[in-house]
Amino acid sequence: MSVLSSVLALGCALLVHQAASDDKAVSYSGYQVWTITTRSNEESQLVLNLRQLYGLDVWQWQEFQSADAPTDLLVPPQLIKELKLKLNEANISYVVKIEDLQSDINDENPKANSSSFDTKAAHKMDWISYHRLDDIYGYLNYLAATYPNLVELINIGTSYENRSLYLVRISNATAPDSQPAVWIDGGFHAREWISPALATYIIKQIVEEPANAKLLNNIDWYIMPVANPDGYEYSHVRSRLWRKTRSLTTSARCLGVDPNRNFDFKWGGSGSSSNPCSQVFKGSKAFSEVETLAYSKFIISKSKQIKLYLTLHSYGQKLLIPWGYDREYPSNFADMLALGNCAASKFKIFKYGVGNKVDLLYRAAGNSADWAKSIGIDYVYTVELPTRGFVVPASSITPIVQDFFPAIDVFATKIATLKV
Ligand code: 0X9
Ligand code: ZN
Numbered sequence: 001m002s003v004l005s006s007v008l009a010l011g012c013a014l015l016v017h018q019a020a021s022d023d024k025a026v027s028y029s030g031y032q033v034w035t036i037t038t039r040s041n042e043e044s045q046l047v048l049n050l051r052q053l054y055g056l057d058v059w060q061w062q063e064f065q066s067a068d069a070p071t072d073l074l075v076p077p078q079l080i081k082e083l084k085l086k087l088n089e090a091n092i093s094y095v096v097k098i099e100d101l102q103s104d105i106n107d108e109n110p111k112a113n114s115s116s117f118d119t120k121a122a123h124k125m126d127w128i129s130y131h132r133l134d135d136i137y138g139y140l141n142y143l144a145a146t147y148p149n150l151v152e153l154i155n156i157g158t159s160y161e162n163r164s165l166y167l168v169r170i171s172n173a174t175a176p177d178s179q180p181a182v183w184i185d186g187g188f189h190a191r192e193w194i195s196p197a198l199a200t201y202i203i204k205q206i207v208e209e210p211a212n213a214k215l216l217n218n219i220d221w222y223i224m225p226v227a228n229p230d231g232y233e234y235s236h237v238r239s240r241l242w243r244k245t246r247s248l249t250t251s252a253r254c255l256g257v258d259p260n261r262n263f264d265f266k267w268g269g270s271g272s273s274s275n276p277c278s279q280v281f282k283g284s285k286a287f288s289e290v291e292t293l294a295y296s297k298f299i300i301s302k303s304k305q306i307k308l309y310l311t312l313h314s315y316g317q318k319l320l321i322p323w324g325y326d327r328e329y330p331s332n333f334a335d336m337l338a339l340g341n342c343a344a345s346k347f348k349i350f351k352y353g354v355g356n357k358v359d360l361l362y363r364a365a366g367n368s369a370d371w372a373k374s375i376g377i378d379y380v381y382t383v384e385l386p387t388r389g390f391v392v393p394a395s396s397i398t399p400i401v402q403d404f405f406p407a408i409d410v411f412a413t414k415i416a417t418l419k420v
Contacts, residue, residue, distance in 0.1 A: 026239040028105060030077030033059060033098035033389055035070045036087065043092050047071055050086060054079055057241065057279060059389060060316055063271075063362035064327075072097060072389070074241070097388060104391045105240050122146070127201055127401060129394045130193045132236055133163065133229050136200060140168050140225075143207050150216075151207055157294030159230045160247045165294050167224035170206050172216045180418045181220040181305035182411065183377075185295075186312040188259050188368065190231030190242045191390045194400060195312035198385060199225035201401040202408060215408070218416040220305060222298075228259050228291055241390065245289050249276035257283035260313075261366040262292045265374040266325035269365025282366050292368070300375060307418045308379040308411055309372040314392070316361070316384035317352045319344055322373040324357035324382070325365035336379055339414055346406035349399055350386040357382060378418065379411070 038044045051058055051073065059072035075083055087094055098104055109130045125131060125139035144153040152169040159165060173179050186192075186199030203223050205212050215221075226232050230246040244256030254277035261272035264286035268274070272282035287293040299306065319340045322330055330336070333356070340354040353360055357369075361384075373380045386392070386400050 025237065026241075028101035028240065030080075031098075031101040032075045032077075032080060032096050033101065034073050034075050034083075034094045035097045036073060036092060036094040037070050038092060043090065046090055046092065050083065054083070055277075061362065062360070063358065074101070098391075101391065104389075104393075107393060108391050109394045125200060125204075127197060127204075127397050130197060130236075130397070131200075133226060133233050136196060136225055137164070137166055139200060140166055140203075143168065143203065147207055154222075154298075156224075156298045157290060159228075159291055160245060160289070161230040163229040163233070165224075165227075165229065165291060167222055167298070168203060169220060169222055170203070170216070171220040173220060177220075177302070177305050178420070179218050179220055179305070180307045180415050180420050181222060181302060182308045182310070182415055183222045183224075183299060183302075183306045183372075184310045184312065185224040185227045185368075187224075187226035187228055187232050188311060189313060190228055190235040190244070191240060192312075192314040192385075193235070193390070194314045194385045194392050194397065196225045196232065197397045198312055198401045198404055199223055201397075202405065205405055205408075215412050219412055222302065222306070224295070227295060230291075231256065243279050244281065245291060247289060249281070250284075251276040253277065254281075257281050257289050259289055259292050260368055261364065262287060262289050263296065263366050263368050263371035265366070265371040267366040269325050269363070271324075271363035272366050280364070286366065295368075296371065299372065303375050303377065305420050306372075306377050307415045307420075308381075309369065309377045310381050310383060310411070311369055311372075312383050312385060314385040315387060315389060317350050317386050318360050318384040319352055319354045320357040320360060320369070320382040320384065321355065322357060322370050322380055324361075324363060324367050324370050326363055327356070327358045329356060330373055332378065336381070339379060339411070340381060343407035343410040346410060347403055349403040379415070 036047055038047055057074040059074055061071040062069040123139045123142040124135040140153055143151045150172055154167050154169055155164050157165045184199055186195035206215050206221055228245055231242050231244055234246055235242040244258050246256050258280045261280050261282040267286035268282050273280045321336045344352045344354050369380050369382045
């Protein structure tokens with residue numbers, strides 16, 4: 001029996017889960033991340049079947065594989081032997097990218113909250129460690145209090161677990177809503193910690209760095225560093241790889257909705273799931289999540305002004321352009337591609353690919369960027385930040401965010417010329 005048919009014969013998916021017990025953090029001891037490189041459609045199909053069979057957490061993959069497109073899979077210790085066998089049988093090569101995920105997690109944030117020892121500091125934010133939600137919100141509060149003419153703290157609602165949903169408006173305009181605006185968010189997916197780190201860094205650069213004052217000419221900035229605060233906190237205290245929101249579902253075992261499959265544009269289409277245990281669970285309906293609903297209402301209220309929409313994710317080093325629900329291209333695709341390429345040309349350390357979401361990744365209906373495009377925002381990008389996984393050592397925050405920031409200048413220069 002071929003590997004493919006034996007996989008199919010086994011039938012239904014065995015979901016391999018890591019659920020947190022009530023008070024202990026999930027351990028990823030012995031978990032590995034493998035990069036599998038397939039060379040044909042048949043091999044890709046086999047990997048797809050293995051993913052489904054074992055319910056593996058797929059960290060990265062491409063739906064329309066170009067030659068040697070890599071797939072990153074999280075492999076639980078109890079499956080290492082079996083999966084190795086299956087891949088060897090099929091003559092598919094793989095490399096172990098992460099030997100022991102828990103040791104990466106242990107080394108990720110060594111100085112966690114060290115600055116909190118400085119009780120006199122006005123805020124606890126820095127970019128040499130990853131911060132909990134309180135530190136991030138404390139920083140936004142600090143900025144609003146310190147620069148009242150420039151920064152406004154906006155509360156757009158409350159998360160499922162009752163946390164505030166904060167964003168900042170940064171503007172020196174005297175008349176409200178009179179100039180083009182940029183929207184930036186981070187922390188959609190809880191485990192992608194580098195994204196709130198970059199969003200807060202961009203805020204700092206615009207507000208606190210006099211050399212960047214030109215970024216305030218003719219642009220309002222709306223920046224929401226943590227779009228999914230419940231998930232973000234859960235990923236800090238319980239389960240480092242948590243991705244979704246934390247709402248109850250119809251399954252007692254599986255909580256949360258993928259916020260990036262919960263938007264009301266082509267909701268429920270390809271690349272989303274109706275299984276609450278799936279990492280891409282679309283939710284019970286579009287905007288079932290209080291977080292995505294509040295977020296969408298705010299953006300709609302500013303949709304005339306917002307000309308650029310950037311949603312920060314990780315990982316993969318890509319600037320992705322709609323559509324993502326299918327292999328289709330918006331009418332101004334070429335224009336978005338040109339601006340994206342221009343922005344990406346600023347990156348010196350990390351090279352990014354620029355292109356359509358489905359061409360470079362996979363279909364993902366109900367994603368927020370497609371929705372942003374559907375309501376008429378001109379320039380829309382999903383950013384997949386560096387580097388080799390979701391767990392990025394805190395020492396890499398500074399190089400990643402510093403490398404990215406010059407792209408903001410490119411975007412701003414373009415947006416400032418647009419009429420509202
Ligand atoms: O799957 C997602 O939601 C995004 N990738 S992530 O690893 N950060 O989860 C990609 C969304 C981009 N959209 C499409 N590929 N359609
Ligand atoms: Zn993401």
